[in-house]
C-alpha cells in the first residue's frame with residue numbers, strides 16, 4: 001500500500017479526482033495554501049496498491065501538468081478603455097507529488 | 109514513532125479525538141472532502157510510539173467503524189403528508205486508516 | 217527526498233513559511249485544529265532533499281519553539297475596573313514535527 005500526497009492547482013483538482021474515481025480508485029481532498037504565492041490550492045490523498053501507483057500518476061500527469069493555455073481575459077485590464085477581448089497565452093497547472101510507503105492499512 | 113493518517117466521518121471524528129485525548133495521546137484534525145460523494149469528512153493525524161499504534165486503532169475501531177444505526181428522520185420525506193416519525197435503519201460511519209513510519213520526530 | 221509534516225501555532229506559521237521560502241525551499245499550509253484544546257493551528261508540508269532537512273528544522277526551531285513572551289493584555293480582564301495595562305509573562309509557540317521518507321517524488 002502506498003499513499004500519494006499531491007498538491008494541485010484548484011482548477012485541476014476537480015477533474016483529477018473525478019478521473020481517479022472513475023477508474024475505481026479512492027481519493028480525499030484538503031484545501032491548502034501555497035507558501036510562496038499564498039494562493040489557495042488543493043492537496044489530495046490517494047491510498048492505493050503499489051501496482052496501481054503508475055496508473056494514478058498518469059492521471060495526474062494528464063490532468064494537472066504545467067502547460068500553456070490560451071485564455072481570454074474576462075474584464076478589461078484597465079477600465080475606461082474600449083474592450084476588445086483577445087486570447088492571451090498563460091502558464092497554468094502544475095502538480096507536486098510525494099509517494100509514501102504505508103506500514104499498515106486498515107478499513108473499519 | 110509512527111504517524112496515523114485516518115479519514116473519518118465528521119460525526120465520528122469528535123468522539124474519536126476526545127477518546128484519543130482522554131487516553132493521553134495527541135491528535136490534530138483537518139477538514140477534508142470525499143473524492144466520490146464530495147461530502148465533508150475529517151482527516152486526523154496522530155503521532156504515537158509504535159507500541160501504542162494498536163491502542164489508537166482500537167479506539168478508531170470502536171468509535172468510527174461502519175455500522176447500522178436506527179435513525180428517526182427529522183422532517184417529513186415528502187411535505188404535505190401526515191408525518192408519523194418512525195425509525196429507519198441506515199449505514200453510517202467508516203474509517204480509512206494509513207499508518208506511516210516516521211524517520212525523525214522533533215518537538216520544539 | 218523527505219516530507220516534513222509540522223504542526224505550528226497560527227501566529228508562528230506565517231513567519232516560519234516566509235523564512236522557509238526566503239531560503240528557496242517550498243512549503244504548503246493547511247488549516248488544522250488541536251485535538252485537546254480544539255483551537256485553530258496550522259499544519260505545513262515541506263518536501264525537501266534529505267541533505268536540507270536540518271536546515272528547515274533550524275528555521276522551525278528558531279521561529280516556532282515554545283517560549284516565554286511578555287504580552288500586554290489588550291482589554292481589561294474584568295470590565296469596570298480602572299485599567300492599567302502592564303505586561304504579563306505567558307507561554308506561546310510550540311512545534312510538533314514528523315519527518316517522513318518519500319519513496320518517489322514527481323513534478324508535472
Ligand SMILES: Nc1ncnc2c1ncn2[C@@H]1O[C@@H]2COP(=O)(O)O[C@H]3[C@@H](O)[C@H](n4cnc5c(N)ncnc54)O[C@@H]3COP(=O)(O)O[C@H]2[C@H]1O
Pocket residue numbers: 007008033034035036037038039041093094095096236237238239240241242243244245261262263264
Ligand atoms: N517541495 C514542496 N513541498 C511542499 N509544497 C510544495 C513543494 N513544491 C511545491 N509545493 C506546493 O505546490 C505549489 C505549486 O508549486 P510550483 O513549484 O508548481 O510553483 C511554485 C514555484 O514555481 C514558485 N516558488 C515557490 N517557492 C519558491 C521559492 N522559495 N523561490 C522561488 N520560487 C518559488 O512559486 C510557485 C507557487 O508556489 P507556492 O508556494 O505558492 O505553491 C506551491 C506549494 O503549495
Ligand SMILES: Nc1ncnc2c1ncn2[C@@H]1O[C@@H]2COP(=O)(O)O[C@H]3[C@@H](O)[C@H](n4cnc5c(N)ncnc54)O[C@@H]3COP(=O)(O)O[C@H]2[C@H]1O
Pocket residue numbers: 020021022023024025026027028029045046047048115141142143144145146147149201202203204
Ligand atoms: N484509499 C483511499 N485514499 C484516500 N481517501 C480514501 C480512501 N478510501 C477512502 N477514502 C476517504 O474516505 C471516505 C469514505 O470512504 P469509504 O470507503 O468508507 O466509502 C466510500 C466508498 O464506499 C464509495 N466510493 C468511493 N470511491 C468510489 C469509487 N471510485 N467507486 C465506487 N465507490 C466508491 O463511496 C464512499 C464515499 O467515498 P468518498 O470518496 O466520498 O469519501 C471517502 C474518501 O474521502
Ligand SMILES: Nc1ncnc2c1ncn2[C@@H]1O[C@@H]2COP(=O)(O)O[C@H]3[C@@H](O)[C@H](n4cnc5c(N)ncnc54)O[C@@H]3COP(=O)(O)O[C@H]2[C@H]1O
Pocket residue numbers: 128129130131132133134135136137153154155156223224249250251252253254255257309310311312
Ligand atoms: N503526537 C501528535 N500527533 C498529532 N498532533 C499533535 C501531536 N502533538 C501535538 N500535536 C498538535 O500540536 C498541537 C500543540 O501540541 P503541544 O504538545 O505543543 O501542546 C499540547 C499539550 O501541551 C496539551 N495536550 C494535548 N493533548 C493532551 C492530552 N491528551 N493530555 C494532556 N495534555 C495534552 O495541550 C496542548 C494543545 O494540544 P492540542 O491537541 O489542542 O494541539 C496540538 C495538536 O494539534
